Amino acid sequence: MKQKSLFIVVLATAIGWSGSTQALEVDREVMPRVTIGGRLITTIDSDYEASGEPGINMGDSSLSVAFDKRLFGNGVAGAVLGIKENEGNVAFHQMHVFYWNQDLEMKAGRTDLPNTLVEFPLVRDHDITSMTHVGNGSSNDEYDQLWGEVFSADWVLDQKAQKLGIWAGTRRNTFAGAPDGFDSYGLGYRYEPSEKYMYLNRIRHAGIILDAQKDRAGSNPYFHSIVAGGEINLSTDPRRNWSMAVQGIVNSGVSGVTLADLNDGTNAVSNRARAKSSALVAAIRFTDRPHLLTRLQAGLTVGYKTYDAGGTEMSIVPSLLYRIGQGVDVVAQYRNTQYSDGLSAVDSTNLVQVGLTFSLGAKYNDSIGERDSITNQEHGYIR
Structure with missing residues (x-):
């Protein structure tokens, strides 16, 4: 009997010692929040002076999904994957991780280049890209004017609306001898009140951005751009709202870009991004929201750009949107662009x-x- 009792004591001690030395952390898997957002845009386009035949355009259609969790200490972290239609192909335009808390917002990976401030009432964000965005001087692909690999950090100065940010990134370079690593840097200040005050505050949003990107060639290692703009409410009636948006871009450019380069059939897009230039875009927007539900938006956007090498372009873009159901809109837009001083054929x-x-x-x-x-990562054609 004593031997049996002794055996039980020894066995219990051994089990207890084994458990104390080999204790494993309990892995309590917490399911992330999953957010899905997307938009399909299909328009019939008619450029009657060029081809004379209308066609289907599904550009800017996208689907994104985000996963995020609250952290043990403070803040939220997660990841976003997004695909977008790009000239008949599907490309990842969002593939990044992020972290945010009350004072800080960070992002790293493929996402929107921070090269514009204002979303104008245009059906697609690339309708007049050369005037609304700082261009990519190392690629002629329209896709590369809007997205790239970015690391950004924004400090929320008052835990509400004011943000001071810095970023470094890589714009896609399709030319031989493309540099490795970061080729673009920037910093900026933005005032962005919560969307719930969109129709109530006089200032919807405003800011200024400084952008520097490495040149693919030439004597200047970098060229710089300054972007400044914002949008104000002309009326603060949330049911029938009038607003005005303005944005200007001044590009220091690089030396040696000629008018012939701006008309280069192969590299016109990148050469115009590298050229010294100034652009100004302004828009008036009317939004009808009976019972505080958006039903109609009418906008008029006017853009003007001039190049020091010669040539100007001016676009006038009226647009109309009518909401026929939750998230379902009928859209119509006309774009006229005038070229002068030999800028185009x-x-x-x-x-x-x-x-x-x-x-x-x-x-x-x-x-x-x-x-x-997550839908704010896409072009806000309606506000």
């Missing part, structure tokens, strides 16, 4: 677009307070 171009857009947004396992919506 033609004096003007005209484009008529009529179509339908379908937007979606869904959240699963939502337990996190929202700072920014």
Whole structure:
């Protein structure tokens, strides 16, 4: 009996010692919040002065999904994957990780280049890219003017609306001898009140950005751009709202870019991004929101750009949107662009677009307070 009792004591001690030395952390898997957002834009385009035949345009259609979790200490971290239609192909335009808390927002990976401040009432964000965005001097692909690999950090100065940010990134370089690593840097200040005050505050948003990118060739290692702009409410009636947006871009450019370079059939896009230039875009927007539900938006956008090497371009873009259901809009837009001083082989171009857009947004396992919506990563053609 004593031997049996002794055996039990020894066995219990051995089990206890083994458990204390080999204790494993309990892995309590917490499911992330999942947010899905997307938009399909289909328009019938007619550029009657060029081809004379209308065609289907699905450009700017996208689908994104975000996963995020609250951290043990403070803040939220997650990742975003997004695909977008790009000239008949599917490309990742969002593939990044992020972190945010009350004072800081960080992002690293493929995402929007921080090269513009204002979303104008245009059906697509690339409708007049040369005037609304700082161009990529190392690529002629339209896609590369808008997205790239970016590391950014924004300090929320008052935990509300004012942000001071810095960023470093890589614009895609399609030319021989492309540099490795970061080739673009920037810093900026933005004032962005919460969307719930969009129609109530006099200032919707405003800011200034300094952008520097490495030149693919030439004597100047970098060229610089300054972007400044914002949008104000002309009326503060949330049911019938008038607003005005203005943005200017001054590009220091590089030396040696000629008018012939601006008309180069192969490299015109990148050469115009490298050229010394100034651009100004302004827009008036009217939004009708009976019962505080957006039903109609009408906008008029005017852009003007001049190049020191010679040549100017001016675009006038009226647009109309009518909401026929939640997230379902009928859109129409006309774009006229005038060229002068030999900037283009033609004096003007005209484009008529009529179509339908379908937007979606869904959240699963939502337990996190929202700072920014996943749909805000796409062009806000309606505000």
